[in-house]
Each structure stands twice: as structure tokens, then as C-alpha cells.
Amino acid sequence: MSQQCKNCKSFAINPHLHGREPAKDLDLCDVCYWRTRSKTKEDQAIINATVELYNDAVWALEEDYNLDGDVGRSLKKVVNAIEAHPHWKDLV
Numbered sequence: 001m002s003q004q005c006k007n008c009k010s011f012a013i014n015p016h017l018h019g020r021e022p023a024k025d026l027d028l029c030d031v032c033y034w035r036t037r038s039k040t041k042e043d044q045a046i047i048n049a050t051v052e053l054y055n056d057a058v059w060a061l062e063e064d065y066n067l068d069g070d071v072g073r074s075l076k077k078v079v080n081a082i083e084a085h086p087h088w089k090d091l092v
């Protein structure tokens, strides 16, 4: 029986992965685990804004929503830059 995150109901609780400390906060998913460890509200605001930007960019690219060449290339650069961060997958 998998446990669900107490914050967001995600089942993505992987205490042995993503640099988590194995026995800490086992009722938090990997995303919420790291969100609770953000140092300041500013950090959290940056993370939230980046997740939002990333999701919008991926959505726009997938829908091909009125993108001309330059806009599409710029969005792709944003997505690539964000995905290049080693802990990015822990946040989305």
C-alpha cells in the first residue's frame, strides 16, 4: 500500500531518491519535501514562478499555440534551461 503525501496527495514518495534524507518526512512527497526545505519566502516565490513558467512554456510548445519561429525558439530555450537543473524533476 503506497502512502500519499499529506499536502498534495501525490504518491511520489521516494525517501531513497532525489537527495532526500531516508527517514525524514515520510508523509511528504518528493516535491513537498523540498518545498518545505526552501530557505525563504523569496526562494519559494522563485520556485513557484519558475514552475509556472515551465508549465506554461511546455503547454504552449505542445499546443503549438500561435507560435511564430522566434517565440517557439525562445520558449524551447526556457524549457531546456530549466530542465538542465539537476533537481528540476523534484519540483514538477
Ligand SMILES: [Zn+2]
Pocket: 005, 006, 007, 008, 009, 010, 028, 029, 030, 031, 032, 033
Ligand atoms: Zn506533496
